[in-house]
Amino acid sequence: MDVKLRIHRFVEGRKWEQDYTVTLKTGMTVLEALIEIKEKQDPTLSFTCSCRSSICGACAVRVNGNAELACEMLVENLVKRYDTNELIIEPLGNFKVIRDLVVDWDPKYARIKKIKPVVQPKPEFSKETGCKQSPEDFNKYKKYAGCILCGSCVSECNKNSLNQSDFLDPFVFVKAEKLVADSRDKSPEEHLKAVVDAGLWRCFNCQECTAKCPKGLDPAGAIEKLKEATFAKKLDDNVGARHAKAIYDDISESGTLDESKLNIKSEGFLMAGLRAPMALRLMRVGKMNPLDKHKVNPEIETIRKIVKNAEAAAKEAE
Amino acid sequence: MATEISRRTFIKGAAAAGVVLAAGTYFAWDGKNIPEKVKTGDVTYDVLVIGSGGAGMRAALAAAERKELKVAVMTKLVPTRSASTMAQGGMNGVTGVSDPTDTVESHVFDTIKGGDYLCDQDAVEYFAERAGENIYEMDYMGYPYNRQKDGAFHQRKMGGHSHPRASYFEDRAGHAMVHTLFEQCLENNIDFISECQMLEISMDGDKLNGVIAMDMRTGNLIGVPAKSIIIATGGYGRVYWVRTSNPYSSTGDGIVAGMNVGIPFKDPEMVQFHPTGLSANGVLLSESSRAEGALLINKDGERFMSKYAPERMELATRDIVARAIATEIEQGRGVGEGIHAGVYMDFTKIPAERIHERLGQVYDLSRRFAGVDITKEPVPIAPTCHYSMGGLEMADFHTGESRVKGVYVAGECSCVSVHGANRLGANSLSEVLVFGHTAGDGAAEFAKANSYVGSQDSLAKACDKWKTTFDKVTTRGREGNKSVPEIRDAMINTMWYKAGVFRDEAQLTQASAELDALDKEYEHCYVGDNSHVYNTAFEQYVELGNLLQISHAIVQGALARKESRGGHSRRDFPKRDDANFLKHTLIFKDKETGKYRAEYKDVVITKYQPKERKY
Numbered sequence: 064m065d066v067k068l069r070i071h072r073f074v075e076g077r078k079w080e081q082d083y084t085v086t087l088k089t090g091m092t093v094l095e096a097l098i099e100i101k102e103k104q105d106p107t108l109s110f111t112c113s114c115r116s117s118i119c120g121a122c123a124v125r126v127n128g129n130a131e132l133a134c135e136m137l138v139e140n141l142v143k144r145y146d147t148n149e150l151i152i153e154p155l156g157n158f159k160v161i162r163d164l165v166v167d168w169d170p171k172y173a174r175i176k177k178i179k180p181v182v183q184p185k186p187e188f189s190k191e192t193g194c195k196q197s198p199e200d201f202n203k204y205k206k207y208a209g210c211i212l213c214g215s216c217v218s219e220c221n222k223n224s225l226n227q228s229d230f231l232d233p234f235v236f237v238k239a240e241k242l243v244a245d246s247r248d249k250s251p252e253e254h255l256k257a258v259v260d261a262g263l264w265r266c267f268n269c270q271e272c273t274a275k276c277p278k279g280l281d282p283a284g285a286i287e288k289l290k291e292a293t294f295a296k297k298l299d300d301n302v303g304a305r306h307a308k309a310i311y312d313d314i315s316e317s318g319t320l321d322e323s324k325l326n327i328k329s330e331g332f333l334m335a336g337l338r339a340p341m342a343l344r345l346m347r348v349g350k351m352n353p354l355d356k357h358k359v360n361p362e363i364e365t366i367r368k369i370v371k372n373a374e375a376a377a378k379e380a381e
Numbered sequence: 382m383a384t385e386i387s388r389r390t391f392i393k394g395a396a397a398a399g400v401v402l403a404a405g406t407y408f409a410w411d412g413k414n415i416p417e418k419v420k421t422g423d424v425t426y427d428v429l430v431i432g433s434g435g436a437g438m439r440a441a442l443a444a445a446e447r448k449e450l451k452v453a454v455m456t457k458l459v460p461t462r463s464a465s466t467m468a469q470g471g472m473n474g475v476t477g478v479s480d481p482t483d484t485v486e487s488h489v490f491d492t493i494k495g496g497d498y499l500c501d502q503d504a505v506e507y508f509a510e511r512a513g514e515n516i517y518e519m520d521y522m523g524y525p526y527n528r529q530k531d532g533a534f535h536q537r538k539m540g541g542h543s544h545p546r547a548s549y550f551e552d553r554a555g556h557a558m559v560h561t562l563f564e565q566c567l568e569n570n571i572d573f574i575s576e577c578q579m580l581e582i583s584m585d586g587d588k589l590n591g592v593i594a595m596d597m598r599t600g601n602l603i604g605v606p607a608k609s610i611i612i613a614t615g616g617y618g619r620v621y622w623v624r625t626s627n628p629y630s631s632t633g634d635g636i637v638a639g640m641n642v643g644i645p646f647k648d649p650e651m652v653q654f655h656p657t658g659l660s661a662n663g664v665l666l667s668e669s670s671r672a673e674g675a676l677l678i679n680k681d682g683e684r685f686m687s688k689y690a691p692e693r694m695e696l697a698t699r700d701i702v703a704r705a706i707a708t709e710i711e712q713g714r715g716v717g718e719g720i721h722a723g724v725y726m727d728f729t730k731i732p733a734e735r736i737h738e739r740l741g742q743v744y745d746l747s748r749r750f751a752g753v754d755i756t757k758e759p760v761p762i763a764p765t766c767h768y769s770m771g772g773l774e775m776a777d778f779h780t781g782e783s784r785v786k787g788v789y790v791a792g793e794c795s796c797v798s799v800h801g802a803n804r805l806g807a808n809s810l811s812e813v814l815v816f817g818h819t820a821g822d823g824a825a826e827f828a829k830a831n832s833y834v835g836s837q838d839s840l841a842k843a844c845d846k847w848k849t850t851f852d853k854v855t856t857r858g859r860e861g862n863k864s865v866p867e868i869r870d871a872m873i874n875t876m877w878y879k880a881g882v883f884r885d886e887a888q889l890t891q892a893s894a895e896l897d898a899l900d901k902e903y904e905h906c907y908v909g910d911n912s913h914v915y916n917t918a919f920e921q922y923v924e925l926g927n928l929l930q931i932s933h934a935i936v937q938g939a940l941a942r943k944e945s946r947g948g949h950s951r952r953d954f955p956k957r958d959d960a961n962f963l964k965h966t967l968i969f970k971d972k973e974t975g976k977y978r979a980e981y982k983d984v985v986i987t988k989y990q991p992k993e994r995k996y
Contacts (some may be wrong), residue, residue, distance in 0.1 A: 075914050089752040090661050102866040106909030106918040113462040113628040116664050116746070118556050121462045135749060161598055162915035168459045169575060172567060180564040182523030193520030195532030201525070208525035208550065208557060212461050238564075247523065 064148060066138055068096060070108065071153040073160050081105075087138055093152070094122050094133035097164075110164040117277060120213030124164050125153040130215035130275045155218035157227065166214070174231055178239045178257045185249040200246035207241035207285055209278050210234050216272035216282045222265055230262035233272035233282035240285035243292050252296050255289065263289055264303020305329045315370055318360025323353045415574045415596060419453075419605055422837060426572075427828035428821070429592060429607035430454045431579050431635055434463030435555065435813035436792025436820070437613035438562035440781075441571050443821025444611075450825055453572035455594060455605070457630065457920070460563050460573060464615045464628050464793070465813060468555025469667070470539055471547030472519075472810035474512030479529060479536035483544035485509045490989060492808060495541045496770075496801020497947035497957065498991035499648070499965070499984055504778045504797045506987065508815050515814040516548050524561045525550045539806035540668065540699075547807035552667075552742065555810060577603065578920050579634055582610065582642045582788065583835070583843045589787040590835030593843045595851075597920065600913025602847045604840025608833050609787045609824040612639055613817065616769035616793040617931045618652075619924075621881065622873040623720060625766040626658055626665040632924040633931040635794045639773040640930070644783045645967035645980070647796035648771035649931070650938035653804055653948045654882050656702035658765025660716075660723030661751050666743045666762060668806075670726060671695040673739055677706065678725040678759060679714040685724070700803065703764040704950060707882040716761055720877060723763035728755040764882050768804050770948060771938070772796040774967060780827075781820025787827060791820035798965065798984075802947025855911035855919055862907040865922050868899055872925075872932060875899070880936050885952040889940045896932050903929060930970070933977055938966040941979045959991050 064087045072081050083100045085091075094112055101108045112122040115134040122133040127145055142148055158166035188194040216233035217223055223230060231239075239258045243251040263286065272282035290307065293299050299308065309328035313320050323342075326335040345351040360366060418424040428444040430437045433456035445452045454460070475485050488509040493500045516534070520526060526534030526548055538545040550557035566573070576597040583590040583604065591606040614635025618627030625631070640646055657666045671677075677695050679685045689705035690697035697705075706724050709715055715722045728736055728743075733756040736744055740755075747753045753760040772795040776784040783790050792813045799812055879892035903926060910918035944958035945951050964981045971978065 074912055090750045092750070095662075101918075102864070106864070107912065109915050109917045111458060111462075111917075113458055113630045114464075114467050115629065115662070116467060118553065119462040119466050119628065121458060137749060139752075162912075165915050167598075169573075172460075172573070175564075176567050179568065181568045184521055184523075188521060190518050190521045191514065193517035193534070196526075196528050197532055198528045198530065201528040205525055205527075205551070208560075209553065210560075211466075211556065212560075241525075242523075245523065245525075247520075 064142075066096070066142060067149045068100070069149060069151045070163070071151075072108075072163055073154070074107070074162055085138075087142070089139070091138045092134055093124070093126060093131065093136045093138060093141070093150075096138055097133060097152070109162045118211055120211040123155055123213040123215050123218070123277075125155060125218060127151050130155055130218040132213060132215070132277045135277065155214050157217045157220060157223040157232075158214060168214075171214070171217070171232060174261075175235055175238060177231070177261055178235060178242070178254050180238055180242070182242060182245055182248045183250055183253070184247050188247065194247045196246050203246070204241045204244040206280060207237050207244070209280055210237045210241075211278060213277060215275045215277055219271040219275045221269045221271060222267045230265045231258070233286070235261075236263070236289060237280055237282050237285045240288050243289060251292070252298065255292055255296055255298055258289055259293060259298055259301060259303075263293070264301065264306070302329050315367060317357060318363040318366040319358065321357045323351055415577065415603075416453075416572050419572075419574055420596070420601070420603060422604060422606065422840070424451065424606075425591075425833050426451050426453050426605065426607040428452045428609050428611065428824045429605060430611045430613055431592065432456060432463070432613035432615060432792065432794070433460040433563075433573070434613060434615055434792060435465035435558050435562065435810060436817035437611070438559070438566050439814055439817030440611045440613060440789075440791050440821035440824070442562065442565055442569060443818045444825040444828075445569050445571050447825050447829065450828055451572075453574055453605075454566065455574040455577050455579060455592065457576065457578045457597070457634070459575045460566070461559050462628075462630065463559060464631050465555045465810070466559045467626070467628065468558075468810050469552045471537060471549030471554045471807040472512075472516060472558070472814065473539070473542070473546050473805075473807045474514075474516040474548070474811050475509065475546055476513045476516060476533075476536065476548075478531075478533035480544045480546070483546055485513075487543055488512065488546060491542050492799065492805060493801065493989050494994060495803055495805040496799075497803050497994055498959070498963065498989075499651070499798065499801030499946060501778075501798050501985040502987040502989060503985050505799050507778055508797070508799045508812065511815045511818075512811040515811060515818060519558065519561060519814070522561050522565050525557050527551060541805040542807075554807075558810060558814075574605070578923060579614070579638060580847055580923060581843065582638045583840050584642050584785070585836055585839050587786055588834045588836070589785075590837075590839045590843075593840065593847060595847070595919070597915050600851075600916055602844040602851070604837070604844050606833060606835055606837060606840060608828040608831060609789060611781070611789040611791055611820050611824050612773060612794055613790070613792045613820070614794045616772075617928065618766045618769065620872070620876050620928050620932050620935065621663075621766040622869060623663050624658070624763070624873070624877050624881070625663050626655060627766065632927050633794070634924065634927050636773055637927040637930045639783065639785075639788065639790065639794075640934070640968075640970045641972070642785055642788065643969070643972070644773045644785050644788065644790070645969050646771065646934045646938075647774040647798065647982075648802075648938065648966050649934040649968055650942055650949045650966060651770035651802050651947060652766055652935065653768040653770060654700070654703040654764040655767035656699055656706055656764050657726060657762045659746065659750050660721050660761035660763045663765040664746055664750055665765060665767070666726065666746060666760070667740075668699075670728070670740060670743050671702075673735065674731050676727045676730065677702070678727050679709045680716050680724075681714060683714070685709050685714070700948060700950070703882050706762075706764055710763065720873065721763075723761040725759035726762045727759035729757065729759065768809065769793055770796070770798070770800040770802060770804055775816070777823075778816070779819065780823030781816060782823055782827070787831075789820040789824045789827075791817045796965075802949060851919060854906070854922060855908050855916065857905065857907060859907045859909070862905050863902050864907045864909065865918070865925050868902050868906055869925050869928070872896070872899055872929060876932050876935070880932070880939055883950055883952050884939045886940065889936055892936045893933070893940070896929060896936060900929060934968045937968055937977045937979055941966060963991060
C-alpha cells in the first residue's frame with residue numbers, strides 16, 4: 064500500500080506543504096519513511112533523529128496534529144488510527160521552527176535554568192559518601208526522572224500556545240516536581256518558589272501534555288503535585304493558590320461556587336475591584352446577584368463525602 | 382482528512398484568541414543560537430569540549446570547577462541526544478554497598494579477563510580505583526539511583542563480573558546519567574554551542590588554533606579558538622549502518638579529526654558485536670532474552686547452538702553466540718535477505734505472563750519494529766555492532782592528554798585502554814565518568830598553565846577552505862555521480878561482509894580495495910541540497926567522509942592483527958597469539974599522502990599474566 068506524507072516545509076523563509084509517497088513496509092516507522100524520502104526522493108528534506116529507540120527525543124514531530132516520536136510510531140498504526148493513507152507531518156508546535164521539521168531548543172534550556180535544575184543535597188550528604196534515600200522516597204520522584212526532553216508536551220500545551228512568556232513548558236514542571244519530591248534536596252522551597260513565579264497556577268488543566276507524553280509521565284499530574292506542595296510548604300500566598308483554596312472552601316461549606324466572593328478571595332478586595340465592570344455586566348444579565356443569599360446545595364452531605372473520599376484516594380495514591 | 386478530535390480542538394474552538402496566537406507560534410527562527418561571542422570569534426575558550434555525551438559533560442563540569450576558566454561544550458545535535466543516553470545496564474564501581482566482599486582488585490581482574498588481556502593494566506587499576514567515588518559523586522549530583530533498604534543505591538551484577546557492582550536507574554542508566562550531568566552543566570552556566578558539526582581541529586605545526594565547525598542553523602563556518610580541547614564525540618558503530626545498535630549520530634567525527642592532526646587510532650579493529658539485534662534495524666534485544674530462556678533457531682527449525690556451544694547453548698558469551706549466528710546465515714541457514722538476514726529467536730516456550738513481566742521492552746521492540754508478537758511467533762535477529770573498544774590514543778591516563786599538546790580525549794572515541802579487546806557490561810558508563818573527569822581536570826590545568834598560542838588567521842583560512850568545499854559539493858549535479866546514501870550503502874556491505882563478525886586476509890584485502898574505490902566516488906558524490914540553514918544533507922556528506930576513514934582504519938588494523946582476540950575474529954588465525962600480538966595497534970594517517978600505516982605498542986602488564994579465557 065502507498066502512503067502519502069504531506070510534509071510542512073520551511074526553508075530560509077519560504078513556507079509550503081509538499082507531498083511524498085512511500086510504500087508501506089512491515090515495521091516502517093514515521094522516521095524510516097522520512098529517511099527514505101530524504102535518501103531516495105528529496106535530499107533537501109530536513110529533520111533530526113539520533114537513537115531511533117525512543118530514548119533521546121530528537122525526532123519528535125506532529126503527525127495529523129498530534130505530537131509523536133517519529134522513531135517509535137509505525138506508519139501502519141497511524142493509517143489504522145486515522146483511517147486514511149494520508150498523513151500530515153509538521154514540526155512540533157510552540158517551538159520556533161528552524162527548518163522543515165527542525166525546531167529550536169535553546170530558549171527551552173534557558174527556561175529550565177529558571178528552576179535551579181539540580182538537587183541541592185542536604186548537609187549530611189557529601190560528594191565522597193553520596194546520599195541516602197529510602198526506596199519509598201525514591202519512588203516518589205522516579206517517574207519524573209524518565210523525561211527525555213522530546214518536547215511533545217509543549218507542542219500540545221494550550222497555555223503555551225496562548226502565551227509562553229508567563230508560563231514554563233510542561234517538561235520544566237516535570238523536572239521541578241522531580242526535584243521537589245526528591246528527599247535528598249535540602250530546599251525544595253527554592254525550586255517551588257521559582258515555579259510559582261514562572262506560572263504554576265496559570266496551567267489550563269487541559270491535560271494535553273499528559274495525553275501526548277510518549278513516556279507516560281503525566282506532566283499535568285506533576286503540575287498538580289507542585290500545586291499541592293505549595294500548600295504544604297506555605298507558599299500559598301498568591302492568586303492561584305487563594306483561588307483554589309476559595310473554591311475548595313466553597314465546595315466543602317455550601318456545595319456550590321459563590322462567584323461573587325471568588326474573585327475577592329483570590330485577588331484581594333482591591334484587585335478584584337478592577338473587575339467591577341465585569342461584575343456589573345454579570346449583574347445586568349442576571350448571572351450574579353450579590354444581594355442573594357448564597358444557597359447551600361441540598362446534597363451537601365453527599366458532596367462532602369465525595370471530597371473526603373477524593374482526599375483519601377489522593378493520599379493512598381502517594 | 383481525518384484528525385483526532387481532542388480536547389485541544391475543543392479548547393481552540395472555544396478560545397478564539399488562542400487560535401490566533403497559536404497560529405503565531407509557527408514563526409521563523411530569529412538566527413540566535415550559539416553565544417554571540419562565538420560567532421564573532423570574540424572568545425577564546427580555555428577548555429572546549431566536543432561532544433555532549435557522558436564523557437563530554439563530565440569533563441566540562443570538572444573543568445568548570447575552576448571558576449576563572451571559560452568552558453564550553455560543542456555538540457552536533459542538542460545536548461541529551463547522545464549515544465550515552467541509550468545505555469541501559471548501569472555503571473560499575475566498587476562501593477561494597479550491595480556486596481561488602483567486592484574489591485577493587487576483583488573489578489580490575491574481571492575487566493582484564495573480559496578484555497582478553499589487551500587492557501593496559503595500570504590504566505585499569507586507575508579506573509577501578511576511581512569508579513566507586515564517581516558513583517557516589519553522581520549521587521550527590523542528583524542521579525536517580527534505584528535504592529536498597531538501607532538507603533544506599535543498589536548495585537546489580539552484570540555479565541562477566543564476579544560481584545554485583547553496577548548501580549543504575551531502572552533500565553535507563555545512561556539516560557539518567559546524561560540528564561543529571563546536563564542539569565549540572567546548566568546550573569554551572571557552562572556555554573553550550575549546540576547544533577554545530579565539528580569539521581576539523583585546526584593546528585599550525587604543534588600550535589593548537591581551535592576547532593572549525595559548521596553552525597547548522599545558519600550554515601556559517603565558525604572557528605572557535607581554544608587553549609585546549611577535549612574530544613568526546615563517541616563511537617563509530619554507523620560504519621555498519623543498520624547493523625548497529627548505535628544512534629545515527631555515532632559516526633566517529635572526533636576520531637577522524639584527531640587522526641588528521643596526528644593522534645593515532647588505537648585498536649580500531651576491536652569492535653564489539655552483540656548477538657541479538659533485530660534483523661530489521663539493528664535495535665538491541667536485551668541479553669536477558671536468552672537468560673529468560675529464548676532459543677535460537679535457524680531456517681530449518683534447528684536449535685543450532687548445540688553445534689557451537691553444546692554445554693552452554695544460548696547462554697554462551699556474546700562473541701561465541703554472535704559468531705554462531707553469523708555462520709548459520711553465511712551457510713545459507715538464515716532467514717531474510719542481504720544485510721537484513723538473520724536467524725530466529727524463539728520465545729514461545731516461555732509463558733506469556735513471564736514475557737510481559739520480565740521482557741516488556743523486548744516484547745515492545747519486536748512488536749514495533751518487526752511486527753512480531755513474540756508470545757506467538759519467533760522474531761528474526763542478527764548480530765549488531767554495539768561498541769567500539771578502540772579510539773584515539775590517550776597518551777597519559779592521569780591527565781587524559783593525547784600525544785598532541787592541548788588535545789585531550791575521553792569516552793568511547795578514546796582508547797585508554799581499559800576495555801582491551803572486549804568491554805564488559807556497565808564498564809562504559811563508569812569509564813566516561815572516570816576519564817571524563819580526568820580529562821576535564823587535565824585540560825583545565827593545561828589551560829591554566831599555558832596561554833593561547835594559536836592563530837585566528839589560520840582559523841579564518843580553514844573556515845574559507847570549508848566554505849569552498851560546501852559550495853562545491855552542494856551545487857554538484859546528480860549526473861554520473863553517486864549519492865551520499867548510495868556510497869554509504871556500498872560501504873556498509875563492504876564492512877559488514879568483509880570486516881564484520883568474521884574476518885580473513887582475502888576478504889580484508891578486498892575490503893581495502895573496495896574502500897579505495899568508494900573514496901574516489903566520494904570525491905564527486907551527489908549531496909543535493911545547497912541551502913545554508915540546517916543542511917543535513919551536507920552534514921551527512923561530512924559524516925560519510927568520516928565513516929569511510931574509520932572503515933579504512935578498521936580494515937588496516939584487522940589485516941595487521943593475525944590472531945583472534947575478543948571482538949576481533951580472524952578465520953585464518955582462529956587462536957589468540959600472545960607471542961606476537963599482545964600489543965596495541967596504532968593506525969596513523971599520513972598528513973601528506975592520506976595513507977594509513979600501522980605501528981604497535983606493548984600492552985602494559987602489571988599483575989596479571991595472560992592466560993586462556995574460560996567462563
